[in-house]
Amino acid sequence: xxxxxxxxxxxxxxxxxxxxxxxxxxxxTHAVEPVPVVFGAVLSAVGQRGPAEIPGKREFTYRxxxxxxxxxxxxxxxxxxxxxxxxxxxxxxxAADSGADAVDTIFDWIWRDxxxxxxDAALRPLLDRLGLAPEAIVTPQVKAALRAxxxxxxxxxxxxxxxxxxxxxxxxxxxxxxxALAALHDPSVLQDAEMQRISKLPIGITRKE
Numbered sequence: 001x002x003x004x005x006x007x008x009x010x011x012x013x014x015x016x017x018x019x020x021x022x023x024x025x026x027x028x029t030h031a032v033e034p035v036p037v038v039f040g041a042v043l044s045a046v047g048q049r050g051p052a053e054i055p056g057k058r059e060f061t062y063r064x065x066x067x068x069x070x071x072x073x074x075x076x077x078x079x080x081x082x083x084x085x086x087x088x089x090x091x092x093x094x095a096a097d098s099g100a101d102a103v104d105t106i107f108d109w110i111w112r113d114x115x116x117x118x119x120d121a122a123l124r125p126l127l128d129r130l131g132l133a134p135e136a137i138v139t140p141q142v143k144a145a146l147r148a149x150x151x152x153x154x155x156x157x158x159x160x161x162x163x164x165x166x167x168x169x170x171x172x173x174x175x176x177x178x179x180a181l182a183a184l185h186d187p188s189v190l191q192d193a194e195m196q197r198i199s200k201l202p203i204g205i206t207r208k209e
Contacts, residue, residue: 005032005184006165008153009103010039011093012086014065014076017111019162019174020103021074027100030184032164034103036093037150039086039161045154052083068174077114085118087146091137092123094145096130105129 007023009016026032043050051061062078069076089106096102109115109126116122120134127134136142153163157170164171164180169190171180183189 005030006035006156007032008035008037008158008161008163008165010037010086010161011089011106011110011117012039012083013161014062014069014078014111015174016162017076017107018065018069018072018074019164019177020107021072022174022177023162023164024100024104026181034093034098034100035149035153036090036098036103036146037153037158037161038090038146041150042154042158042160046159048159050083075112077112079110079114080116081118084116088119088123088137089117089126090146091142092127092130092132094142094149095132095136095139102130 005026007019009020011017023032023034039050052058062082066076066078089110093102093106106117106126109129110117115126117126123137124134127137156165158165160172162172162174164177166180166184167187169183171177171183179189189195
């Protein structure tokens with residue numbers, strides 16, 4: 001498939017950290033654009049709560065991602081608190097042109113090394129590592145770019161992170177990567193009769209709020 005690939009993520013998400021390891025490998029053969037977005041704004045747009053906001057699901061999610069990381073051989077250490085405010089990290093990524101090295105550095109800082117990024121003092125050493133002044137992440141241009149990324153993601157149908165866009169198709173989650181690769185290498189994967197049928201499957205019942 002020749003369409004450019006876009007990868008939507010938020011540093012808040014440990015599954016984004018895990019998926020980034022796979023996306024980095026994919027970048028060796030395909031152009032993939034990292035697109036930092038505000039996960040909280042995406043959730044609000046689609047009327048959902050994040051897994052960390054639901055008792056029981058929060059603990060399971062943390063255990064599950066840690067298990068996945070160990071199974072995949074990826075070092076993972078949770079930061080001191082979660083959820084945390086990811087805006088500073090996201091804006092730092094934008095200020096660094098959302099380059100792969102910056103994405104790598106920020107993810108490693110938070111999820112490999114377990115360091116905080118919520119607050120000026122916590123961000124300062126990370127910004128030093130990125131070669132950014134604190135003023136660089138609060139410019140109107142950086143803030144506007146992050147808003148634009150998030151709005152474009154919502155308009156494209158993004159409902160969670162991490163999410164890989166292959167043409168018009170969206171693949172959500174670290175564990176969906178093999179599915180995304182299958183569709184990338186053979187678009188007919190999404191075009192057989194049953195795939196087409198279930199994409200238009202009628203809704204049998206709607207839960208009352």
